[in-house]
Amino acid sequence: MSLKFPAPRDGSAPPAATAQPGSAESAPAVGANPAPTPAPPAGRREPVRLRALDGLRLVAALMVCSYHFVDRGGSAFGRPMQHVFPHLMRPCSYGPLGVHYFFIISGFVICMSGWGRSVKDFAISRIIRLYPAYWAAILLVAVIFPIVGYTTVSRTDLLTNLTMLQTPAGAQRVLGVSWTLWAELRFYLLFALTVLWRGATRQRVLVFCAVWTVGALYADSSGQPFLKLALMPEYAPFFVGGIGLYLIHRFGHDAMAWGVVATGFLLGQHYAVKEMVAPPGLHVFYHRSPTIVIALVALGFAAVALATVVPWTARVNWRWLTTAGVLTYPFYLVHETIGRVVTDKLVKHTSLPDSAVLAIAVISMLVLAWIVHRLVERPFAPRLKRLLVRQLSGPGSPRPAR
Numbered sequence: 001m002s003l004k005f006p007a008p009r010d011g012s013a014p015p016a017a018t019a020q021p022g023s024a025e026s027a028p029a030v031g032a033n034p035a036p037t038p039a040p041p042a043g044r045r046e047p048v049r050l051r052a053l054d055g056l057r058l059v060a061a062l063m064v065c066s067y068h069f070v071d072r073g074g075s076a077f078g079r080p081m082q083h084v085f086p087h088l089m090r091p092c093s094y095g096p097l098g099v100h101y102f103f104i105i106s107g108f109v110i111c112m113s114g115w116g117r118s119v120k121d122f123a124i125s126r127i128i129r130l131y132p133a134y135w136a137a138i139l140l141v142a143v144i145f146p147i148v149g150y151t152t153v154s155r156t157d158l159l160t161n162l163t164m165l166q167t168p169a170g171a172q173r174v175l176g177v178s179w180t181l182w183a184e185l186r187f188y189l190l191f192a193l194t195v196l197w198r199g200a201t202r203q204r205v206l207v208f209c210a211v212w213t214v215g216a217l218y219a220d221s222s223g224q225p226f227l228k229l230a231l232m233p234e235y236a237p238f239f240v241g242g243i244g245l246y247l248i249h250r251f252g253h254d255a256m257a258w259g260v261v262a263t264g265f266l267l268g269q270h271y272a273v274k275e276m277v278a279p280p281g282l283h284v285f286y287h288r289s290p291t292i293v294i295a296l297v298a299l300g301f302a303a304v305a306l307a308t309v310v311p312w313t314a315r316v317n318w319r320w321l322t323t324a325g326v327l328t329y330p331f332y333l334v335h336e337t338i339g340r341v342v343t344d345k346l347v348k349h350t351s352l353p354d355s356a357v358l359a360i361a362v363i364s365m366l367v368l369a370w371i372v373h374r375l376v377e378r379p380f381a382p383r384l385k386r387l388l389v390r391q392l393s394g395p396g397s398p399r400p401a402r
Contacts, residue, residue, distance in 0.1 A: 054325025067095025107242020
């Protein structure tokens with residue numbers, strides 16, 4: 001994350017946060033030089049850079065990667081994974097909880113990045129953050145798969161994927177992980193229309209958390225598909241819990257904000273267990289433990305809290321954590337599809353041991369993520385921002401400075 005921002009005690013909307021250049025969550029201007037840190041006004045906390053949150057995001061991505069490579073990588077290794085990594089399969093089966101960690105972090109980040117912004121500025125920041133690397137990943141798959149003899153989606157589905165709306169459109173996904181981006185987009189829309197439309201304040205954000213939580217529970221029990229689609233009862237607690245942690249980070253410890261976080265955890269662990277733990281009578285290769293799922297959900301909330309509201313960890317200033325942060329999003333996009341190609345070719349054309357194949361596949365995806373960041377995100381995100389600002393500004397509005 002690595003962001004700087006003041007933390008006022010009132011509910012006013014201060015100027016938008018300044019993102020560390022190149023950070024994986026930088027919203028306004030990816031790759032821009034950082035603004036100097038202003039002297040904190042009296043009564044306000046000194047701005048901090050949340051580098052620890054950058055590192056936590058990469059940990060979450062590696063959790064998801066471990067599940068895809070170890071538990072679901074049988075086609076690439078050419079034999080059942082219980083024969084390839086028998087001792088890794090059980091711990092890696094909990095890797096999907098990395099997605100839930102992402103949603104907690106997203107609740108924190110979106111509340112922070114949207115504070116003090118208009119809906120238009122918030123929308124621009126999300127577009128330039130998400131789409132350049134996403135388009136690059138789609139095009140990489142579209143080029144690489146035919147070359148290596150893999151089948152991909154139809155041309156019409158490929159074009160639909162460029163919108164990031166393939167899931168609601170019913171098109172086949174090019175990137176398996178893109179379903180999580182659809183959840184993120186729905187969260188952005190809810191937050192923008194209910195909070196940012198009139199300006200973010202502490203009271204308005206608390207009301208949003210309460211109404212969304214109640215609405216999501218109603219949607220889950222109503223049996224109405226549209227309500228469940230819009231309000232995401234299985235993921236809402238994680239976004240809401242992250243928002244609560246941001247309120248604590250910004251305004252300090254209080255019972256209301258901690259109540260939001262606690263509610264997010266208590267409901268979140270319920271939905272995580274429901275989603276990940278198979279019924280006792282169902283025959284599966286292994287059964288995930290409900291206790292471990294609950295513990296890992298608690299660990300996710302605790303880790304985000306440690307990275308954001310505990311002063312000595314929130315002020316960690318290790319610059320390599322920012323590098324980890326910028327790798328996270330492109331790595332998350334490419335690791336499953338292109339990583340499977342790398343694994344398959346190494347297994348078929350080398351005699352490397354399975355552990356070496358796994359290590360090379362992960363490292364190569366981190367390298368590819370760095371290339372996508374340097375060659376796509378850094379140069380194109382600022383250009384896309386200038387284009388969007390110019391197009392969405394009124395006819396008499398001045399052009400943004402280069």
